Amino acid sequence: MDKVMSWFTDSLAPGMQRVFGNPWVSAVASAMQKILPFILVGSVVSIYNVFVRYIPSLPDLSFVNTFSFGMMSLIVAFMVPYFGMTELDHPKYEVTAGLTSVTVFLMALCPTVASLAKNAESGLTEYLVTDINYLGGSGLFVAIVMALLVMLIFHLYSKLHVLEGSDAVPDFVIEWINNIIPMTFIYLLVGAAVFVLSVDIVGIIDVIFQPLNAIGQSLPGFLIINFLYVLLYSVGVSAWSLNAIVKPILVAGISANAAAVAAGGAPLYIVTTETIFTTALIAMGGLGGTLPLNVLMFRCKSKKLRTMGKICIGPSIFNINEPLVYGAPIVFNPLLMIPMWINSIVGPLIVWFAMSFGMLNIPAGVNNVSRIPAPICTWLTTDDWRAFIWFAVLFVVYLLIWLPFVKKYDAQLVEQEAKREAEQTAAEASPATV
Incomplete structure (x- = not known):
């Protein structure tokens, strides 16, 4: 013994x-810890719904669950790169990487555009439509993969030291450029895959993680x-x-x-x-x-x-x-x-x-x-x-x-x-x- x-x-x-x-594992683990308040909000509503079954006259509060726990993947898409930039010692990219991850996550879901009649004067209005279930638990693996991709590209770009501080160029201009370059590359990469090559990113990730999920x-x-x-x-x-x-x-x-x-x-x-x-x-x-x-x-x-x-x-x-x-x-x-x-x-x-x-x-x-x-x-x-x-x-x-x-x-x-x-x-x- x-x-x-x-x-x-x-x-x-x-x-x-x-x-x-x-740092890569730690970023995901930290993101999972930080979404706990959103899960707890959904939990309170779920407990409340137990009593609704016995007292049908109580109001329906399921919308609270939908826009808290039901937005989990969207939140994780931001949190993983945010913490990842901290773990990888790139704090200046925390927010930008997080927001970039959220937007490319939505891009990966391959949303469709639907036209709905608004009124006779303005004509048709276009709305972006996607399966809301993927914003919750169903899209969690997709959100994590896209977040890690964003982390990787920002991390590699930061190692290049393309633009450093200079007396000739204001710091805020350098910061803009250093954010724009990796963001543009990410959007072109994911956008080309989804909208030009018609790659089903969600389907591919589901296939990859299905064995893990099945075993689990x-x-x-x-x-x-x-x-x-x-x-x-x-x-x-x-x-x-x-x-x-x-x-x-x-x-x-x-x-x-x-x-x-x-x-x-x-x-x-x-x-x-x-x-x-x-x-x-x-x-x-x-x-x-x-x-x-x-x-x-x-x-x-x-x-x-x-x-x-x-x-x-x-x-x-x-x-x-x-x-x-x-x-x-x-x-x-x-x-x-x-x-x-x-x-x-x-x-x-x-x-x-x-x-x-x-x-x-x-x-x-x-x-x-x-x-x-x-x-x-x-x-x-x-x-x-x-x-x-x-x-x-x-x-x-x-x-x-x-x-x-x-x-x-x-x-x-x-x-x-x-x-x-x-x-x-x-x-x-x-x-x-x-």
């Missing part, structure tokens, strides 16, 4: 930090995603680093579910943020199902575990387990890491089969408000009274998985505390020396 822990400490954790610290939406992909989240977390690497890769899959899933329900169909995709986090079935008390651990700590004989149990129970109820993970600790503690890893496999397996066989509703609307205590958030996310039953079942399962490991760890701590107390007592009883 010492060799395994040494490998985690010396090889895995530093290696993962380097991978996720890459499968049972093995579901288990891998959940295990990686917990594995990274337990070795001190931020689990949110995975968002650059995983978040687009999760968002695409819930977007497709929402669209299916709006069209009168049924949700199909289980692998969503809502299933993993917001239902608090897999992340019960937080990643790794730590709420039952917190409850067990109240019955421990170790002073440390009992004290930490009392301190952490408040956050745990609201599905926040950082105090517990770092305070117990679970991080780099084999006796608590192992059951946390087991929970990250067993919990998702149970949830997958419960939803696959119709024993629990698949989440059908965006809801990232996971800080509501479970099982209330479980019911709100699934809109299913059976959520209370599955919460109880999983609580017991996690409890039984934690129990033998907690007993062993508790016994070790009791022995250590007794040894320290004996040493302290001996030190106090020994005669003072001059």
Whole structure:
């Protein structure tokens, strides 16, 4: 076990930090973090819509969701190059690259122009039309690819040092030219592909990412995603680093579910943020199902575990387990890491089969408000009274998985505390020396 822990400490954790610290990956991860407020706005409306089903007289607020969560790809198209320019040390291009990315993203969607009658005096008015679904979760992969392309071109151009500061030319003129050149190249490149060569950029990107999305939406992909989240977390690497890769899959899933329900169909995709986090079935008390651990700590004989149990129970109820993970600790503690890893496999397996066989509703609307205590958030996310039953079942399962490991760890701590107390007592009883 010492060799395994040494490998985690010396090889895995530093290696993962380097991978996720890459400026290109980091830019996407940062963008995914910054869209959280827009997701939360949509989440509030989704929770509100649960009550609308029971009280039909309440007003329809779905337009709020459409123009917050529903604009996610548009926002990501701006955010990725914005953060990318910072990561690549080109701060003067942050806003320009972001806005360029937004416009070429819209260009890549290959919008059509429709003519509508405005009035007899002005005649026909032309409107730019595109599928609004691609501005939300459906277009997330397209937005990221176009954003990375913009990042690359601005980065390469900045390395050329085409125009530098000069006494003969005002700085603002140089800045204009240094923005215009890469922008023009990007517009010509994407525009020629879309409007001259009739390249279906959206179709190509969908084909490229379809295998990744298909794997992510499968049972093995579901288990891998959940295990990686917990594995990274337990070795001190931020689990949110995975968002650059995983978040687009999760968002695409819930977007497709929402669209299916709006069209009168049924949700199909289980692998969503809502299933993993917001239902608090897999992340019960937080990643790794730590709420039952917190409850067990109240019955421990170790002073440390009992004290930490009392301190952490408040956050745990609201599905926040950082105090517990770092305070117990679970991080780099084999006796608590192992059951946390087991929970990250067993919990998702149970949830997958419960939803696959119709024993629990698949989440059908965006809801990232996971800080509501479970099982209330479980019911709100699934809109299913059976959520209370599955919460109880999983609580017991996690409890039984934690129990033998907690007993062993508790016994070790009791022995250590007794040894320290004996040493302290001996030190106090020994005669003072001059």
